[in-house]
Amino acid sequence: MTPVRTTKRNGAAANLSSAHAVPALPPEWRRFVGHWLEDSGSTVKSAARGDWEVELSEVLRRRWRRQRMRLVFDPQRPTLPRGAWFTAPGSGAGRRLLDAATERPEFACRTALAHVPGAPENGFESVCRVRGLTWGPARLGPVHYERRISIHAVVTRWGGLPWQEPWVLLMSAAGAFLEWAPGLDVPDARTRDGLYQISDAPSREQRARWMALARAHLDRLLGEREAEWDRAVSRQRDEELKRLGAFFSSRIEEEEERLRRRTGNGDESDLEQGDATSLKLEWERRAAEVRSRWALRTEIRAWGVAEWSWPVAQLTQELRSGAVHVRIEAPVDVARGKPAPPACPSCGMPAELLVRARRSVGCEHCG
Numbered sequence: 001m002t003p004v005r006t007t008k009r010n011g012a013a014a015n016l017s018s019a020h021a022v023p024a025l026p027p028e029w030r031r032f033v034g035h036w037l038e039d040s041g042s043t044v045k046s047a048a049r050g051d052w053e054v055e056l057s058e059v060l061r062r063r064w065r066r067q068r069m070r071l072v073f074d075p076q077r078p079t080l081p082r083g084a085w086f087t088a089p090g091s092g093a094g095r096r097l098l099d100a101a102t103e104r105p106e107f108a109c110r111t112a113l114a115h116v117p118g119a120p121e122n123g124f125e126s127v128c129r130v131r132g133l134t135w136g137p138a139r140l141g142p143v144h145y146e147r148r149i150s151i152h153a154v155v156t157r158w159g160g161l162p163w164q165e166p167w168v169l170l171m172s173a174a175g176a177f178l179e180w181a182p183g184l185d186v187p188d189a190r191t192r193d194g195l196y197q198i199s200d201a202p203s204r205e206q207r208a209r210w211m212a213l214a215r216a217h218l219d220r221l222l223g224e225r226e227a228e229w230d231r232a233v234s235r236q237r238d239e240e241l242k243r244l245g246a247f248f249s250s251r252i253e254e255e256e257e258r259l260r261r262r263t264g265n266g267d268e269s270d271l272e273q274g275d276a277t278s279l280k281l282e283w284e285r286r287a288a289e290v291r292s293r294w295a296l297r298t299e300i301r302a303w304g305v306a307e308w309s310w311p312v313a314q315l316t317q318e319l320r321s322g323a324v325h326v327r328i329e330a331p332v333d334v335a336r337g338k339p340a341p342p343a344c345p346s347c348g349m350p351a352e353l354l355v356r357a358r359r360s361v362g363c364e365h366c367g
Helices: 012-019 027-039 058-064 092-102 204-261 266-294
Strands: 004-006 043-046 052-055 068-072 106-112 129-131 134-140 144-158 163-172 177-182 191-193 297-321 324-333 353-357 360-363
Touching: 027 043, 027 092, 058 092, 092 297, 144 204, 163 204, 177 204, 204 266, 204 297, 324 360
Parallel strands: 004 106, 106 297, 129 353
Antiparallel strands: 043 052, 052 068, 106 191, 134 297, 144 163, 144 297, 163 177, 297 324, 353 360
């Protein structure tokens, strides 16, 4: 389905979130649910005990086969009203909302406001150490705005202990990975609606390419984390298998001991031996169920895409050591006032430490 371009609007959902905030759930989740319901054409009204009464749009009525519903956000509620949905990020109602929201990603246009000052006074000294060198004064070039893309997704990990959290991925207009962070929005950025100094609209093919590249980046990053998750759950999985093995081992020993003590005809012996065999088969079946239940499976749902007009500038600073003067340049994230690590003058790789090397400057590896 073709993505649509929307802008953030403040309506009844924002007022409901602020008036009936429940500390047990993140307020960002309530804002997301409220804004999405409003954008879909539904009407959201406040109800008792912080609940919401929602008059569904025509599309959602056909999808969920109901005209209205009540959303409950309090996880401490012992009972729910008849027909109400408990709405949390990992609940059944939360999954239904996310399934409906991710069918058509929403495109928002935002501008990151410049930080004052645009760069720290000490320049690259805040991100790169030097040895045997001194930094000269830093000079910040003119600020210009470039397009960046943020992909907002909810990551669910199934396996043993289900786990879910939102992530945001930031890419350049060419699709290069810049950063990713947990949360519902780009961290440490002040924003306003609309694009500044960017007037050309991307094509449908370009947006589809962004989504494909974002999926590849998320698969790669989450693949690296799955090893950490596997180590975290392997202990619980092994303990459960150990308890299961101890239980069936004792049962099989009891059956074998009973078989040795009893005397009778061959039919009875065959029956007892069959019981021990069936226990072993049941043990294998239950162990396979445990391994399957603890097997990791990651599910990614992208629910929003934001096009950013992001302020950047070029920072220039000299490294000095006697007669050696080397000029260092690197971009600065003016929205956060943070320069990127400078490139090594010798090998071109991002450097966290620069040293004197053969009448020039190099990083700790090539110096």
